[in-house]
Amino acid sequence: MPKVNLSGMTIEALMDLRKRVHESLLEHRTELQKQLERMDALVGGRRIVRGRASVLKGRKVPPKYRGPSGETWAGRGKNVGRSADLRYNAWSASTQYLSCLLSAGESVS
Numbered sequence: 001m002p003k004v005n006l007s008g009m010t011i012e013a014l015m016d017l018r019k020r021v022h023e024s025l026l027e028h029r030t031e032l033q034k035q036l037e038r039m040d041a042l043v044g045g046r047r048i049v050r051g052r053a054s055v056l057k058g059r060k061v062p063p064k065y066r067g068p069s070g071e072t073w074a075g076r077g078k079n080v081g082r083s084a085d086l087r088y089n090a091w092s093a094s095t096q097y098l099s100c101l102l103s104a105g106e107s108v109s
Contacts, residue, residue: 004017063072 006014009017061074061076064075066072
């Protein structure tokens with residue numbers, strides 16, 4: 001499409017230009033959709049993912065780490081339940097320690 005001086009156009013001409021651009025975009029969209037459908041038919045409906053996905057993603061791996069109480073984990077991401085339990089246990093132990101100190105009459109500073 002050649003360059004058009006929009007400031008010199010009338011309202012009717014601008015509306016016509018908008019209509020032609022809209023129709024051109026719709027044609028281009030249908031063309032792209034047809035190309036995608038042909039590509040999908042060639043691939044057989046499978047999804048093609050680009051990038052580096054791990055070969056072991058989603059597979060079980062043997063435990064790599066062992067905690068003091070015998071629990072094991074592989075070290076593949078954050079286990080929310082386990083870390084939340086550890087935080088609670090640390091908080092509980094600290095509050096128990098503080099309550100023992102306070103009940104014994106010592107000051108906490």
